[in-house]
Amino acid sequence: MDVLLDSSKFPTEKRDGRGRTDSVGAAVLALMLLVACSESGSSTPSTSTSEGGADAAGLGSGGNTSGNTGTGGSSTAGTTSGDASSGGSGSGGASSGGTGGTTGTGGTGASTTEDGGVSEIRLCRLNSACTVDEYCEKAEAQCSEFGTCAPRDPACNKLLRPVCGCDDVTYDNACIAGSFGANVASSGACASSCELKPRESSCCFSDADCTGNDYCVDTPSCAVEGEGQCKAPTLPDNQCWQDSDCDASEQCDGASVCDCGANCLLPDEPGTCVAT
Incomplete structure (x- = not known):
């Protein structure tokens, strides 16, 4: 802006006899011009910008013409604060895989029977x-x-x-x-119906060699001197000639059967079935 100076206030230029100007007056004039320019520059409005705000510049008021230097106005920047939106952050759930179960151990059979029970001797x-x-x-x-x-x-x-x-x-x-x-x-091979003949009529190689309902006892075999003895199947209770005459849980004890063709001093005697 233009600075108006009242020239009547300045000292007049004086020259000496040699035609030189008064240096004091010139110095004063230069100083006043410098001050005026400095104050004039400070009245330039300043702007500040904020995010989202509108700039407003203050206007300085110039000095009056009476010689006093005007004071520059200060500019105030308007501020507008925008609300920042913050988004919530989601957290993903962690998936965990299931743990596989252990291999079962195969069972062991307790018996050889079809129903898996304990086998027994029959x-x-x-x-x-x-x-x-x-x-x-x-x-x-x-x-x-x-x-x-x-x-x-x-x-x-x-x-x-x-x-x-x-x-x-x-x-x-x-x-x-x-x-x-x-x-x-x-x-060895069987003889045809055991072709061997018992040495005595009471002896036998099989039940077929006995008469009536008698049966052959004393473990006969189709071999020489392998005969048994024919005995009646009917015996008093609990008496026997061999184990097969007793119950399954019993055995024949004390039976005496003379070998076929032997000269036995004592007659044959049945034994007794006793528990095993």
Whole structure:
């Protein structure tokens, strides 16, 4: 802006005799001009900008013409504060996989029976006392004795070792005889209905050699001097000639049977069935 100075207030220029101006007056004039310019510059409005606010510049008021320097006005910047929106942050749920269960341990069989029960020894005398896939197994030459129910083996080998079954049938080996439900009466092939003849009429190789209802006891076999004795099947209660005459839980004790053809001093005497 323009600064008006009253020249009447300034000292007049004086020259000396040599034509030089008065240096004091010039210095005063320069100082006043400097001050006026400085104050004039301070009246320039300043602006400040805030985010979202409108700028407002204050206007300075100039000095009056009376010689006093005007004071510059200060500018005030308007401020507008915007509300910042803050979004909530979601947190994802953590997924955890389930833990697999342990492998069960396989159970062990407690028996060989079909229903999983404990197997038991079942005494028998005939195959009919056992199941259809079993037979009454007995020791060799014990055809008339008690045995135990045992499974029939359907997968026997082809080994040729003939045996004579208690049914008077020749089998290639003992296993095959068992698969047909027969026990072994003797090793080797059977003689045709045991072609051997008993040495005495009371002796026998099988029940067929006895008369009436008598049956052959004392473990006969179709071999020389292998006869048994024919005895009546009817005995007083609790008496016996052999184990098969007693109940399954009993055995014949004390029976005395003279060998066929032997000169025995004492007659044959039945024994007694006693619990095992």
